[in-house]
Amino acid sequence: MTIPIRRTSLDREHPFSFACRCCGQCCRAKKIQVNPYETARLARNLGVSTTEFIARYTVENGSCLRFDDNNICVFLGPEGCSVHADRPLVCRLYPLGRHVNEQGEEWFSELEPEAECRGAFGTGSAIADYLEDQGAADYMRAADSYFAILWTMMNALDISAPDDDSDESAESDNRDTEAFFASGGWLDMDKSVKRYCREREIPIPDPVDEKMCIHHQALHLWIHGSL
Ligand code: SF4
Ligand code: SF4
Structure with missing residues (x-):
């Protein structure tokens, strides 16, 4: 599923904030790709090896998180994300998208959240602040x-x-x-x-x-x- 982009080519100093209401709507009908670091963090969270994690919780040879028959991420529970402390980078940043090209150049996009999203965009701080708030540094x-x-x-x-x-x-x-x-x-x-x-x-x-x-x-x- 391609997520529509509201604005792109944003740098870290660009005014941006987002207040998430943790409704979990964005944990449905998505494709969440994970790299080995994200897999290892999630496996550690669940107390299993990455080998077991890949077998139980991923699809496409370990590259994407498993979604259930209703197209909901298997980690979405009644209280929200059950692996919140170790959630992947895209989940941390949403609805901010981060892009890096082969030359290492970085830019950001403001994504169009789903219609049911109850979060609110703002301009009170910068993208750099948002990245820090989301604990994104190690993941990036x-x-x-x-x-x-x-x-x-x-x-x-x-x-x-x-x-x-x-x-x-x-x-x-x-x-x-x-x-x-x-x-x-x-x-x-x-x-x-x-x-x-x-x-x-x-x-x-x-x-x-x-x-x-x-x-x-x-x-x-x-x-x-x-x-
Ligand atoms: S749909 Fe919006 S408010 Fe709900 S969890 Fe996702 S980002 Fe937060
Ligand atoms: S890992 Fe957590 S935040 Fe990410 S899609 Fe799954 S339930 Fe949602």
Whole structure:
């Protein structure tokens, strides 16, 4: 579902505020994409591994949160979002949208909320204040780092795409890489970190931020064919 945009090309200094009434209407009929950091935060919230979280609570190979048969996010409960402290970035910012291009340039859009939304826009503060209020900093850093890795992976796949002159083993390697990428295997932070640490006989860190650093290292090694 594409959400209509009211205004776009806004920077962090742009006047913006939004008072949410927590009615949960925006947790319906949406597609909530999650990166490995968001998955790890949600998994930690629920006390499960990212492997289990992906299996139980996501669709599309771990890239999107599961919605139920009524098209409602599985985390929407009677009191609102049941994982509020660890909700994904898009949920934190809505109805503000954040965009980043391959060059790392950032801009924001004011989205058109659903007709039933009881929240109220204002101009009393700036987008930067709103980001702080929503605890978005760690999520934006994580989103940007995984976005950069995603671009690297996609470019690596293009570069190594088989051509008429490629040998059989190169084609096989490329198929393995594409299959791993397409299956969403790279999204499972706990699985990657566990393997990385076991092979190096180092302890698995507990904080999600530290796990993410190791996950990045593991992904870079995988991209460059060393893992
Ligand atoms: S629909 Fe509007 S008021 Fe309701 S939870 Fe979403 S943003 Fe808040
Ligand atoms: S994670 Fe929470 S805020 Fe986000 S769509 Fe689901 S219930 Fe709504």
